[in-house]
Amino acid sequence: MLNKEQIAQRIAKELKDGFYVNLGIGIPTLVANYIPEGVNVILQSENGLLGMGPFPLEGEEDADLINAGKQTITTVPGSAFFDSAMSFGMIRAGKVDLTVLGAMEVSETGDIANWKIPNKMVKGMGGAMDLVAAAKNIIVAMQHTNPKGESKLLPKCSLPLTGVGCVKKIVSDLGVFDVTPEGFVCIEYAPGVTIEEIKAKTAGKLTIAADVKEMVG
Amino acid sequence: MNKVVAGADAAIQDIPSGATLMLGGFGLCGIPENCIAALVKKGTNNLTCISNNAGVDGFGIGLLLEQKQVKKMISSYVGENAEFERQLLSGELEVELIPQGTLATRCMAAGYGMPAVYLLAGVGTEVAIGKETREFNGKPYLMEYAFDSDYAIVKAWKGDTQGNLIFKDTARNFNPLMAMAGKITIAEVEELVPAGELDPNYIHVPGIYVHRIFQGANYEKRIEQRTVRKG
Numbered sequence: 001m002l003n004k005e006q007i008a009q010r011i012a013k014e015l016k017d018g019f020y021v022n023l024g025i026g027i028p029t030l031v032a033n034y035i036p037e038g039v040n041v042i043l044q045s046e047n048g049l050l051g052m053g054p055f056p057l058e059g060e061e062d063a064d065l066i067n068a069g070k071q072t073i074t075t076v077p078g079s080a081f082f083d084s085a086m087s088f089g090m091i092r093a094g095k096v097d098l099t100v101l102g103a104m105e106v107s108e109t110g111d112i113a114n115w116k117i118p119n120k121m122v123k124g125m126g127g128a129m130d131l132v133a134a135a136k137n138i139i140v141a142m143q144h145t146n147p148k149g150e151s152k153l154l155p156k157c158s159l160p161l162t163g164v165g166c167v168k169k170i171v172s173d174l175g176v177f178d179v180t181p182e183g184f185v186c187i188e189y190a191p192g193v194t195i196e197e198i199k200a201k202t203a204g205k206l207t208i209a210a211d212v213k214e215m216v217g
Numbered sequence: 218m219n220k221v222v223a224g225a226d227a228a229i230q231d232i233p234s235g236a237t238l239m240l241g242g243f244g245l246c247g248i249p250e251n252c253i254a255a256l257v258k259k260g261t262n263n264l265t266c267i268s269n270n271a272g273v274d275g276f277g278i279g280l281l282l283e284q285k286q287v288k289k290m291i292s293s294y295v296g297e298n299a300e301f302e303r304q305l306l307s308g309e310l311e312v313e314l315i316p317q318g319t320l321a322t323r324c325m326a327a328g329y330g331m332p333a334v335y336l337l338a339g340v341g342t343e344v345a346i347g348k349e350t351r352e353f354n355g356k357p358y359l360m361e362y363a364f365d366s367d368y369a370i371v372k373a374w375k376g377d378t379q380g381n382l383i384f385k386d387t388a389r390n391f392n393p394l395m396a397m398a399g400k401i402t403i404a405e406v407e408e409l410v411p412a413g414e415l416d417p418n419y420i421h422v423p424g425i426y427v428h429r430i431f432q433g434a435n436y437e438k439r440i441e442q443r444t445v446r447k448g
Contacts, residue, residue: 046317047243048387055446063246063438064374064388070244071444081386083393083421084243084269085325088318092337111341122305122314123296129344130318133337164341 002173002190002215007141009034010171010215011100014139015041022046022091022131024101025069027141031100042078044096046087046127051079068127088127092134099135101128103142103167105157108183108204110167112140113159125162132163144172144201151203153177153184174198176215182207188215220380221409222429225255228403232368234261235288239324239364239395240268240278241371244297244441247388248277249372251405251433262286267366269320269391271295276439285309293317297441316344319361321394326363328397328426333362369399372433373422376406377413380427381420389421396422405433 002010008030015021015031019041023029032052035041043052045067052067053074061072090096105113112132115125132138145151153170170177175198176188183205186198195208222228229252232238242248256264257280264287271290272279281287282300289311295301304310315323316338326334335358339345349360371392374385382404384392396402409432 045387047246048390055444057448058445061440061443061445062386063440064386066244066246066387066440066442068243070246070441072440072442073444081384081389083384083389084317084321084391085394088321092318122312124292124294124314125316125344126294127317129316129342130338133340161342 001193005030006190007171007173010176011139011141012036014098014169015039016097017041019097020044020050020095022096022099022135024099024128026102028100028102029069031141044087044090045073046084046091046131048082048084048087049075049079050082051076053079088130091131094134094136096135098137098139099131100139100141101131103140103152104146105152105154105159106140106142106167106170106179107154107157108179110165110179111157112162112167113157114162116160118160128162132166135166138167139169139171140167141171144174151201153202153204153206155204174201185209186212188213190215219378220424220427220430221378222431224431225251225405225433226258228252228405228429228431229255229259229261229370232256232261235263236261236367237265237267237365239366239369239399240266241369241390241392241395242268242270242277243387243390244270245273245277245439247372247384247390247392248272249370249403249405250436252370252403253277253280256286257281257284260284260286263288265289265291267291267320267364267395269293269317271298271301273297273441274299276437282310289313291315291320293320321391323361323364324391324394324398327366328394331363333360335359336361364398366399367401369395369402371396371402371404373404373406375408375410375415376404376427376430377410377415377424378430379412380404380424380430381412381415382406382422382424382427383415383419384421393422397426401428402426403428404430406430407433407436
């Protein structure tokens with residue numbers, strides 16, 4: 001079973017040299033810590049920055065320089081600032097190569113729900129609906145089951161949707177799953193996890209790839 | 218052409234209760250602190266506020282919420298404010314949540330004189346309910362109207378006496394879009410200079426969009442999530 005850091009580490013392997021990448025809040029943010037050697041990616045922060053750098057050193061925080069999670073950040077050589085319309089313009093126009101975000105539920109057809117629990121959590125969708133509607137490639141980073149132990153990979157989402165038919169891949173604590181016209185396809189399982197456990201914890205339509213393999217760290 | 222007003226009190230004095238206001242900023246970054254304080258002091262109420270966020274308890278739009286000056290918030294993310302949640306759940310406050318890119322683009326459309334735009338965000342979700350859709354290249358899009366806002370209140374880094382504005386870092390965010398979208402736009406700036414001192418090549422919002430400008434004071438610039446790394 002993977003912890004959050006390991007999920008982030010596995011997703012980092014999907015990054016290709018030259019990619020422009022938007023990382024959501026939570027596990028996706030951790031992906032920035034595992035960018036493979038020799039792979040140069042430019043991180044987009046939807047509040048108006050391309051070329052997001054690491055957190056500042058203590059004493060160097062600048063209230064005018066934050067990421068979409070409202071954390072203080074820095075720039076890197078080659079960074080650019082822009083307004084929010086241009087930010088979502090480049091997302092909408094398909095210029096961002098990869099979006100990584102968290103989810104509460106994903107359906108076997110790639111629908112995603114991650115913004116609202118009726119009568120419980122009503123914080124808003126932020127930029128998530130814009131990102132999932134437009135991004136060319138969306139990877140979801142999440143736990144396979146919710147705190148009650150129920151599957152988050154479902155035939156159909158029960159929570160209000162963020163987007164329809166948009167998720168291409170899921171990396172969970174149990175493995176890596178492609179979202180295909182035939183439903184979820186398990187292509188890798190995490191060390192210490194059995195195929196039986198994955199089957200038991202996946203409520204949506206699941207097939208195991210013929211060449212399924214254990215994930216390598 | 219001198220657009221300079223004495224300060225925040227003068228800039229907001231004619232905003233009537235019941236007005237629709239755009240307020241620039243992302244989280245607490247780049248918010249018009251001086252004008253918010255002046256609105257709190259004056260007690261202008263029954264406001265409809267278009268702003269990406271709703272501040273936090275005790276700062277930003279949170280100050281207007283505490284005084285119950287806001288009738289309706291139009292935002293994309295409002296998670297950081299207990300008073301907001303209380304008023305929402307008790308039914309005192311009306312809230313319309315819309316996708317962040319849609320919010321930005323509806324501001325942009327207003328500033329560019331376009332009545333509406335077609336956007337993909339929210340198709341197939343509850344955001345699409347009641348909206349006209351149209352297919353382009355085989356995909357359905359939602360028709361989203363340009364915002365119609367009586368006032369826009371923005372914060373810039375530098376501005377000149379003719380209303381030209383320059384923003385700093387990610388404090389730019391919604392500010393230029395809203396500056397362009399208001400029927401009357403009020404800009405507070407950290408540094409106000411005479412016309413001619415800003416390089417025309419680096420103006421983000423030309424002064425034609427700005428009606429009132431003033432030198433702001435005592436910026437607190439509160440940080441919501443101070444995050445640092447070890448040296």
